[in-house]
Amino acid sequence: MSVHVAKNARELLLKEYRGALATHSKAMPGFPFGSVVPYCLDAEGRPLILISRIAQHTHNLQKDPKCSLLVGEREADDVQAVGRLTYLAEAEKLDDEAAIAAAAERYYRYFPDSANYHKAHDFDFWVLKPVRHRYIGGFGAIHWVDQLTLANPFAGKAELSMIEHMNSDHTKAIAHYVELAGLPTFEAAQLAGIDSEGMHLRIGQGLHWLPFAATCNTPTQVREALVFLAHAEAWPKKATTEA
Incomplete structure (x- = not known):
């Protein structure tokens, strides 16, 4: 399997922000239980979810942490002709205060309204x-992928600093990214996250991941990519990587 396949699968996970969570039913033993959850990726590149203690899927995970997250491309005319990913996982509740604080800081950027019910209710x-x-990348493009996740090299202070700087000082550049990518313009976009492969924009309640032309491993490389895009006349094609 090529590195390109894993990259395509990871990009699907990066850009969708929602999926169907399948757990083992506690109330109906032997039956799978499906539910919809929003997510963003944590510092290690793993899906991070915020769920209620009274929800059925939470009770299921407390009994059996084995689960899967199905992620597919939105707005597809033919769902069988586009990419989809079944992410098999072991769910783990965060209990460490530092880990919870880091998760909250990240998750709230993507889903600001979640701060209200997280603090007021049992989530x-x-x-x-x-x-x-x-x-599955389309008809006939079917692969098992063992290693997919990629840690975010900027997670923490570096990412937050870049985000705050862009949102406060470079709103015109962000508006240009929106225009280049053909995204909705009904509300000003805000940068919600940056990873080595692209940026995450929030427009209203919607989230959009825009890829960089090449992988960025340092803040300097991110800055160069953002400056380049601010002056680009079209969104650049991604560099491809083969095994």
Whole structure:
């Protein structure tokens, strides 16, 4: 399997922000239980979810942490002709205060309204620790992917500093990224996250991941990519990587 396949599968996980969570039913033993959850990726590149303690899927995970997250491309005319990913995982509830604080800081950027019900109600952060993945890139493009996740080299202070700087000082550049990518313009976009492969924009309640042309491993490389895009006339094509 090529590195390109794993990259395509990871990009699907990066850009969708929602999926169908399948757990083992506690109330109906032997039956799978499906539910919809929003997510963002944590510092290690794993799906991070915020779920209620009274929800059925939470009771299921407390009894059996084995689960899967199905992620597919939105707005597809033919769902069988586009990419989808089944992310097999072991769910783990975050209990460490530092880990919870880091998760909250990240998750609230993507889903600002979650701060209200997280603090007012009984919700907890869970991370989906990867076991294996089944990626289908279209008709006939079917692969098992063992290693998919990629740690975010900027997670923490570096990422937050870049985000705050862009949102406060470079709103015109962000508006240009929106225009280049053909994204909705009904509300000003805000940068919600940066990873080595792209940026995450929030427009209203919607989230959009835009890829960089090449992988960025340092803040300097991110800055160069953002400056380049601020002056680009079209979104650059991504560099491809083969095994």
